[in-house]
Amino acid sequence: MKFTLSWLKTHLKTDADLATILKTLNAIGLEVEGVENPAEKLAGFKIAQVLTAERHPQADKLQVLSVDHGDGNPLQVVCGAPNARAGLVGVFGVEGAVVPSNGMVLKKTAIRGVESNGMMCSTRELELGDDHDGIIELDAAAPVGQVYADWAGLNDPVIDVSVTPNRQDCMGVRGIARDLAAAGLGTLNAIIVPEIAGVGPGPDVRTDDVDGCPAFFARTVRGVTNGASPDWMAKRLKAIGQKPISALVDITNYIMFDLGRPLHVYDMASLKGGLVARKGKPGEQVLALNGKSYTIDETMTVIADDEAVHDIGGIMGGEHSGAQDGTTDVLIECAYFTPERIAVTGQKLTLTSDARGRFERGVDPAFLDDGLSIATSLVVSLCGGTPSEATRAGTPPATPRTVAYAPDQCLALAGVHVPADEQKRILESLGFGVSGEASRVEYEDGTPVTVPGCWTITVPTWRRDVDGWPDIVEEVVRIVGLDQVPSTPLPRGPGVARPTATPEQMVERRVRRTAAARGLAEAINWSFIAEKEAAAVGGGDWTLANPISEELKVMRPSLLPGLLSATKRNVDRSATSVRLFELGRRYFKQGERATVGFVLAGEKVARGWQAGKAQGFDAFDAKAEVVALLAAAGAPVGNLQNFGEASAAYHPGQSGTLRLGPKAVLAEYGVLHPSLAKQFGLTGTVVAGEIFLDAIPGKRKSGFMRAPYAPPALQAVKRDFAFLVPDMVEADALVRGVKGADKKSIVDVRLFDVFVGPGVEDGFKSLAIEVTLQPGEKSFSQEELEAISAAVVKAAQKLGGSLRG
Structure with a gap:
């Protein structure tokens, strides 16, 4: 889930800086996967004005420009853009800047024999769009010399948050702002739901599949003029990786990311009769917005008219019925699809979408009317037109759920003492209703006695994941901070625990x-x-x-x-x-x-x-x-x-x-x-x-215990030998042979040198070994040491070796 800092602040009134917001998001369970500020990669690009433009002496398609970028010293720039001309105000990359699209570092160079300093840039080169037919043209009043990103409002960090599957409420910017407000980072701004004065009856829509689509709300807007979405909306969508398409389409995408409410807009000219949410029929085909055709079956919910299927319900709309540039009359769909049906359909079709990700988690079933009104208001304000009354087919599953909860259960389950007043504040700021009385202290004969109390918690409709009192404890502890949970060892039972590792x-x-x-x-x-x-x-x-x-x-x-x-x-x-x-x-x-x-x-x-x-x-x-x-x-x-x-x-x-x-x-x-x-x-x-x-062979099983460690009473004796052996003799063979020369006295043999060179004839090598001898009850006599040495030399001779002089 991506959003910009400024977007977040449309819902959250806060003075917290970016670092504090990021730290708080991680603390309350919304893991920050990354932060990117588009302005950072555009730091070397300034607003500049072309003073003069003359033809390149060696190339007809190139021009030599004199560019003022604000420091009082115009620079000479070779440019091939067809729209480059004197007086144009654009974006100039200074020497040392890195072009975002290809990573090229700008430097002084010669192009066809003419010196060029920096570069006038197109939107594609700055990754601000797909236009590469010419360089960027800005308003003539743009301040020359100012960093372009600051002037264009691009200095707005984009935050990428990993939302776990149970947090359907945080699949919109508002839900994330609500969590931050509960954590004490500011105040959640009130959401404004406009009142729509509809003209004429609502559209003909109904739902025949209450298991897959319990509620289907819709409204028409006639006489719209579709065009480009406003800059503020386009910037926010582009910042999170969404390509602006048109005002009608962008409005539905914006509301989905802003409020977590997916919607769809149909071009009424493409519809034949009313719309119905029904189960699919075996063999039905739908050409989706991604350009691919999908085969429908009876386990899927679709939106269809009298002739054809137009929408894979809750996942993706159809290509031929979506809003186009020439669309004049639209039908806005705001429906509720059950998560289970969405999951089954998406898996069968191997089709993913932003809408599926939200419906599969579970969107707010009580937000249909408000979501439809907000969408209608945006359509009318940006595209004009006259809205109709709303048609409300079916009933969304928005019955309030309640949970019995005692504030003392927080300490009992999580080990964290949170005062009842603070728990109530947290829960209410998250949208929960709290009624009843908490535990209280009464005095009997001067002795304090705690009288247990219980709250009735009303779960908000956007929290499908909250089912019992342990979930309430989780919400309290999450906002207080998991780092506040003490590390308490479990009580150790009597006796010694048996080992659990194999x-x-x-x-x-x-x-x-x-x-x-x-x-x-x-x-x-x-x-x-x-x-x-x-x-x-x-x-x-x-x-x-x-x-x-x-x-x-x-x-x-x-x-x-x-x-x-x-x-x-x-x-x-x-x-x-x-x-x-x-x-x-x-x-x-x-x-x-x-x-x-x-x-x-x-x-x-x-x-x-x-x-x-x-x-x-x-x-x-x-x-x-x-x-x-x-x-x-x-x-x-x-x-x-x-x-x-x-x-x-x-x-x-x-x-x-x-x-x-x-x-x-x-x-x-x-x-x-x-x-x-x-x-x-x-x-x-x-x-x-x-x-x-x-x-590796395992240890032998026997009924005997290992003998106690008994270090030798006498110090070991070490002797070094150097042998000349043929090249083909392996050092390992010499080591094993010497070990077997006297198994009682020789306890270790170690190779410590290999030499080939002056003093060693061709075809031979010198192997030096250290032999460790361990005496038993008495020290070795000189005769015994000589006998062991002779046995070592004899073992080497068996391998073709001889003692090196």
């Missing part, structure tokens, strides 16, 4: 915290991806029959496509280092698979002696993340084996898998394949990985 959920929590602690930011992506994205990672097993978009059609077989798309969005927004992870599900014919995925791209944040150096990520960075996340998930990382057969999504030779045996793949990682990175628009080295949580 072991799988606990694993996911640990992994999520570990990833965040390592500097990765969590991403939450769709579980659906495009077919081409799924094909790039091996293809998906599940394709949706009715996807919300062709780009969200396949259940993801990998988390990488979503993460890579998120990485691209971050890179496009100038992120120099992207570290993202996601914890979610992959989908296969066999079922769902819990998975953790991550992507590292851009510059690595170096630490220690490497700090300050811009470095990229490599496969070892991906492996480090995989090992850390596997450890957090409870995997036996000390027993993992490194294999090189990662999926086709990764770069061959710069990727790998971690397994427990040849078949139990726990994770894959490495540098992303260049073709996959290119497909997602990423450049440079991108590394990634996926940890398959469902493949």
Whole structure:
């Protein structure tokens, strides 16, 4: 729901500034989605006068203008507009201004060899209309040098509010103003409903479908002259994205956005007989205002005459019966359509409109007479003509509803103490009627006794969502402010509560915290991806029959496509280092698979002696993340084996898998394949990985408790070895071989250096490892250390290695 600040102030008398209004809207549950001031993008455009206009020496269709923009120094401007001439007053873009239509920054340039400074603008270039046949022509009295937006009244912020489905009353500017007045931001101006002195009987209208259209009110106005709507109305409609069409059409749109009351105007010359609201007949066709034909059935309500259907009731009018430029006699329809019927019809036809959005929520059934009178008054004042009496067919469901409510229920339900007088003020300012007596204090023998009281709340006809006393509490608390609700812990029952999280959920929590602690930011992506994205990672097993978009059609077989798309969005927004992870599900014919995925791209944040150096990520960075996340998930990382057969999504030779045996793949990682990175628009080295949580073996169930932690009594001993091994020997194979050399004494082996270069013959590499030895009951003797060292060297020799001298 969009509206301008000045529009709001036609209903709300307030001195509050824009920031206060926005803050209050959010506080009372009307979330502000955005604010845009058209004047901001027009700040560099001034009113200017063309002093002279001469033909361009090198181009017949160009002119060289001398333009006065108010600073006393006329500028030379090359212009191709056919209406450019001496004396014309228009809009001039100064050097440095940004043209709204194309984002071009104006600067001094040469056009066909002639210097040009700035630009004289058309309405299309300033996004103020579609005219591009010439530059804007203003009144000769317009003040030269003034900012055009200020002079034209465009300095009017447009506020975009997200209205929840239950707040049908806020689908008009007046409803939003009413809420702000209740919140103490001003006074709601009285709505003026004109009295219409009709001449002659009203039109022939009736309703034969009381379930879909309980009430059908209408009035004719004869002798109208349709034309352009006035500037004030056109500006407000254009500001919220509505294109002005003609006065008759714009009046109905304006009332819909202003008061939340949709209406429709028919050209009486196109009607054959009276109008009736009835159920559709199977196979009936209607050509709607959007230029599309729709097939009607008996579950829909339509407006028809004796020959044809003219309107999909409450959703969209017909193209051939709407008001045209030459229309002279009109019929104004103001009907009430039931929300349920509107919802069913709109869903069947897959047809949306502003009218549907309001009728589907539920418009005010008591506002038919007033809405018709306001519309008639605007038609007569702007287009002339003579109105008839009103015809009122049917009865709107406007019977008042009442709710029994005690002011004490606010504290009991919401935990917020609001004095009864303040509650009454809030409810009455929102349009509720309040009668009865609140709780009171009486004294018996000098002792105060609270006598409970109860109010009878009359619900306004425009609040279809209020059904019981909890809704009344919600209204009070909403206006007081949800930030006033105290945070009160629930009472803890006796004993210790049993854990509610499953072991799988606990694993996911640990992994999520570990990833965040390592500097990765969590991403939450769709579980659906495009077919081409799924094909790039091996293809998906599940394709949706009715996807919300062709780009969200396949259940993801990998988390990488979503993460890579998120990485691209971050890179496009100038992120120099992207570290993202996601914890979610992959989908296969066999079922769902819990998975953790991550992507590292851009510059690595170096630490220690490497700090300050811009470095990229490599496969070892991906492996480090995989090992850390596997450890957090409870995997036996000390027993993992490194294999090189990662999926086709990764770069061959710069990727790998971690397994427990040849078949139990726990994770894959490495540098992303260049073709996959290119497909997602990423450049440079991108590394990634996926940890398959469902493949991690669970803890063994036994009746024994874990042994208490007993740290060793003696300090560990560390020894470093450097081996020359053939190039094809993997470092992981050396580490595992050395670990098995003496399983009793060797508790850890860590690779800390790889060297190839001077001193190492071709075909070999130097691998340096740190071996941790843990003595048992007594310290190692020299002979024992030498024996263990010999066993380590022998293990390396089995792989073709030799101790480096």
